[in-house]
Amino acid sequence: MRLWGRNKYHMYLALKKNKNLLPYLPVTKMWHKYHLRRMLLKYKSVVIKPNNGKQGDSIYFVKDAASGYEITIDNNNYSFRTIQGVQNFLECQFGEREFIIQQEIELSEIDDRRFDFRVIVQRKSVNKPWTITGILARKGEIGYKITNRRRHGTAIPFEEALKHSDIAHGIKENMEKEIKDLALEASKTLGRSFPDQKIFGVDIGVQKQGKMFIFELNRWPLLGGFKSLEDKSQYNKIMAYKGKKAN
Numbered sequence: 001m002r003l004w005g006r007n008k009y010h011m012y013l014a015l016k017k018n019k020n021l022l023p024y025l026p027v028t029k030m031w032h033k034y035h036l037r038r039m040l041l042k043y044k045s046v047v048i049k050p051n052n053g054k055q056g057d058s059i060y061f062v063k064d065a066a067s068g069y070e071i072t073i074d075n076n077n078y079s080f081r082t083i084q085g086v087q088n089f090l091e092c093q094f095g096e097r098e099f100i101i102q103q104e105i106e107l108s109e110i111d112d113r114r115f116d117f118r119v120i121v122q123r124k125s126v127n128k129p130w131t132i133t134g135i136l137a138r139k140g141e142i143g144y145k146i147t148n149r150r151r152h153g154t155a156i157p158f159e160e161a162l163k164h165s166d167i168a169h170g171i172k173e174n175m176e177k178e179i180k181d182l183a184l185e186a187s188k189t190l191g192r193s194f195p196d197q198k199i200f201g202v203d204i205g206v207q208k209q210g211k212m213f214i215f216e217l218n219r220w221p222l223l224g225g226f227k228s229l230e231d232k233s234q235y236n237k238i239m240a241y242k243g244k245k246a247n
């Protein structure tokens with residue numbers, strides 16, 4: 001199916017058709033108060049984000065805590081006694097925007113900060129194979145559950161992140177290949193829905209035990225994170241692949 005624009009839910013459905021990707025996709029639904037109740041019972045914590053969102057904008061984490069419910073947005077926390085309170089708060093915030101609701105993944109950490117990976121996958125033209133041209137990690141700021149640079153996250157080299165992370169020993173060694181294979185498979189799959197697409201920025205989270213999840217594929221990935229690294233070789237490679245001079 002051909003897709004347009006930036007619609008996280010449609011992209012999720014397209015990825016989900018590939019059975020190999022299924023174990024790597026957090027369960028996602030369009031917002032409905034019914035799903036909030038069901039998913040909180042099942043997963044204890046969920047993430048609610050705009051269907052057309054970017055750069056960590058308007059991302060709500062809702063947790064079923066012993067004494068009630070907690071919402072985290074950026075580095076702010078709000079408590080609610082009832083699920084009805086949570087629902088009213090969220091629906092007030094939504095306005096006219098469409099939202100999706102997703103199982104929250106408990107991410108591995110570096111120095112008590114969550115982190116995830118950004119993989120850049122490119123192809124020269126539709127008939128050419130997809131290739132990995134960049135990979136880095138993004139560490140969230142203290143108190144934030146999101147890692148976006150726009151929300152004070154920092155880009156760090158992939159190897160450095162692995163080294164300092166709390167991912168179990170014995171798993172780290174094979175991680176790079178697994179992440180790259182996953183990003184490639186996801187790009188191949190979604191590339192079929194976007195025949196003119198030549199670049200994807202794949203967001204992948206990892207748990208302490210090594211289990212991986214794809215958060216999203218970005219059709220217009222920002223490259224500032226790669227540019228901010230001391231070693232500019234990946235940035236230069238990505239720009240060269242695009243056929244543009246690095247600046």
Ligand SMILES: Nc1ncnc2c1ncn2[C@@H]1O[C@H](COP(=O)(O)OP(=O)(O)O)[C@@H](O)[C@H]1O
Nearest residue numbers: 047053054055056057102103104105146147215
């Ligand atoms: N289901 C989830 N579980 C845990 N963290 C998440 C989840 N979804 C998103 N995040 C965190 O929030 C960040 C932003 O979410 P993402 O889906 O990439 O939206 P955006 O388009 O705003 O970047 C992710 O990079 C990740 O750090």
Ligand SMILES: [Mg+2]
Nearest residue numbers: 055056203216
């Ligand atoms: Mg993202």
